[in-house]
């Protein structure tokens with residue numbers, strides 16, 4: 111085994127253009143599985159949500175979940191795709207015990223949605239258009255636990271244990287066309303695309319799209335093309351990248367990694383390590399997409415009838431589409447009168463919807479924003495929780511703010527308003543003084559909520 | 575005639591995780607040839623105005639409402655499993671075949 115150093119990022123880009131393909135799987139938030147009435151709640155109790163259909167027992171017949179199809183159409187429309195007038199499911203045959211049927215019900219050459227795009231905003235405000243190849247319907251696999259090997263890995267395991275609670279949960283796979291022309295910004299584009307897609311999926315209400323819970327997973331495919339040439343280099347595939355940060359890092363790593371591999375290949379050296387990423391899905395050599403597709407021996411699913419979405423249904427769904435997250439963000443930023451930087455902080459804190467909900471129950475926008483972005487955001491950050499997991503809801507906020515039109519900025523803190531908040535566990539009752547308040551960043555102190563993290567806020571804990 | 579080669583049978587056998595001996599490859603190549611030849615006769619009667627189909631009935635959009643139906647109990651689900659452990663299906667080593 112040859113260990114190769116990673117070529118510097120700049121060196122790789124001096125010789126090659128990165129060409130990326132992103133495949134994102136979204137687990138839908140339907141109540142039941144794609145082809146049977148088993149719940150998708152995923153209780154810890156293994157194999158408690160299975161039936162003859164999702165266990166692939168002989169004679170069982172699948173029936174399509176209407177909400178699964180509707181969600182797929184909504185996603186397709188939001189991605190500016192064409193919606194197929196007629197399409198079928200297909201069997202993707204493979205031997206791996208995570209699907210008890212020995213095939214996955216998917217779609218092959220007749221996806222329900224195709225030829226779309228998603229505009230994503232990069233950090234400097236530039237809009238990059240990512241072309242969408244297709245979005246198709248399929249089902250999730252079961253969960254395997256590998257026993258007997260080191261640290262639960264498949265290599266060296268003596269046997270594996272299968273829980274099929276997840277098998278059959280609806281998935282939508284969204285595939286981009288090759289993303290070219292991003293150059294050094296390819297990793298940033300990848301991250302921005304997945305982030306925007308996640309916001310879009312959440313706005314559509316078809317999934318919570320929590321990456322950390324596996325509800326949204328990304329495969330990053332990357333190849334490098336020598337400047338000015340037509341042919342792509344061999345492709346690498348990094349599967350199941352499960353956070354926005356990892357999407358960016360995987361793309362960046364692969365640009366460096368492929369750069370080294372290609373340099374050596376042109377020098378006539380065979381680099382064994384390039385196989386590594388291809389082995390994850392069981393394929394043996396790099397970049398042989400067509401061979402792989404043939405090996406899956408796709409054929410139309412004979413147990414399901416075609417899906418032919420009526421045009422008036424499609425148009426009705428189109429009318430019900432929410433405002434695109436990117437445009438909504440721009441509008442809210444304008445309405446709230448915040449800087450790009452502050453808006454980014456609000457986004458990172460996951461506070462946009464909470465602030466909107468708080469204004470909808472009667473709080474002024476600036477106070478609602480300060481409410482969530484002050485102590486609450488800090489506490490969420492410190493305790494590693496999401497803002498909406500703190501047990502604080504928007505509804506009682508206006509009362510807590512004791513908002514009166516024309517009144518000076520509110521003084522009450524969240525716990526003073528009687529929330530069973532995260533502060534109840536705090537031991538420290540140290541109160542802050544004005545000096546502490548003055549040390550805090552300007553974006554969080556103006557609220558009047560005590561800016562000292564360790565402070566146990568009370569009504570007396572006020573800025574002068 | 576299609577002419578299934580020995581190599582194609584070996585490839586299919588690998589995909590199906592079947593271990594075939596040399597003489598079996600020849601044997602099945604001949605048999606698969608016969609089967610494909612028989613099925614190929616369909617194209618003699620198929621015409622431009624007969625569209626290919628994957629389902630015998632002209633149905634579309636058979637869907638069900640997204641309503642939870644009772645599942646099997648774990649004991650029922652596992653009742654046909656050759657082996658089980660920790661309320662899960664136990665399967666032999668997955669890798670290690672290549």
Ligand SMILES: [Zn+2]
Nearest residue numbers: 146148161164
């Ligand atoms: Zn089921």
